[in-house]
Amino acid sequence: MTDSLANMIACPKCDALHRIPHVEKGARARCVRCDTVLMAPRDGAMTRIVMLSATGLILMIGAVFFPFLELNVQGLGRKSSVFDAVLAFSDGLMLPLSFAVAALIVVLPIMRFMALIYVFAPMALGWQPARGAREVFRLAEVIRPWAMAEIFIIGVAVALVKVAGLATVTLGPAFWAFVLLVIVTALKDSFMCRVTVWQTLNQRRV
Structure with missing residues (x-):
């Protein structure tokens, strides 16, 4: 996998591609297209x-x-x-x-x-x-x-x-x-x- 693709994530609902963000524990990253939760790390x-x-x-x-x-x-x-x-x-x-x-x-x-x-x-x-x-x-x-x-x-x-x-x-x-x-x-x-x-x-x- 190339470096550019390794830093990307696809929305499981609409397949929109996003760069993997830095998300603090307790926060959420959502899809910009359909608002599906992409990341939600917890402590x-x-x-x-x-x-x-x-x-x-x-x-x-x-x-x-x-x-x-x-x-x-x-x-x-x-x-x-x-x-x-x-x-x-x-x-x-x-x-x-x-x-x-x-x-x-x-x-x-x-x-x-x-x-x-x-x-x-x-x-x-x-x-x-x-x-x-x-x-x-x-x-x-x-x-x-x-x-x-x-x-x-x-x-x-x-x-x-x-x-x-x-x-x-x-x-x-x-x-x-x-x-x-x-x-x-x-x-x-x-x-x-x-x-x-x-x-x-x-x-x-x-």
């Missing part, structure tokens, strides 16, 4: 991202293996977890769906949490970036749209509206773990300024 953001990612990993364990909900129909009850839901599609022609559910709801979010911890933890301590940190962060950005825990919660909420009229539904701890997981993920992403991350990785690389 202590790396430490917060590591803490929130670790929290997300813990919540994911509970969300997968704890009871998600319980259905009661005419005195008959059944508890189910996300792990049970994945295994429910593991027979015959439904096996690919089982892999898709496991990947999009469990595997990819866990991979992204672990990748962010690997990238940010050393830099939050003031050390050099870990080996391959740039590639790992690039991977985390690639899989970000495919980590669909929040989409899963929305789908469950829509389904519960229909099921509630047929059976008594009791929400389990895994449901609330997923809700907290969505909140933690949103907070984590709000602290992340990707342009600043790339600048830091380039400046601190060995």
Whole structure:
């Protein structure tokens, strides 16, 4: 990449090119065309991202293996977890769906949490970036749209509206773990300024 292009940033919404400005922590740089936030560095953001990612990993364990909900129909009850839901599609022609559910709801979010911890933890301590940190962060950005825990919660909420009229539904701890997981993920992403991350990785690389 030439020096002129290395100092440029494209708006993710309208593709307008800007020279990368110097932005103080707590301030924001916006696109001159569509007013999209381009940079928003925050003090202590790396430490917060590591803490929130670790929290997300813990919540994911509970969300997968704890009871998600319980259905009661005419005195008959059944508890189910996300792990049970994945295994429910593991027979015959439904096996690919089982892999898709496991990947999009469990595997990819866990991979992204672990990748962010690997990238940010050393830099939050003031050390050099870990080996391959740039590639790992690039991977985390690639899989970000495919980590669909929040989409899963929305789908469950829509389904519960229909099921509630047929059976008594009791929400389990895994449901609330997923809700907290969505909140933690949103907070984590709000602290992340990707342009600043790339600048830091380039400046601190060995």
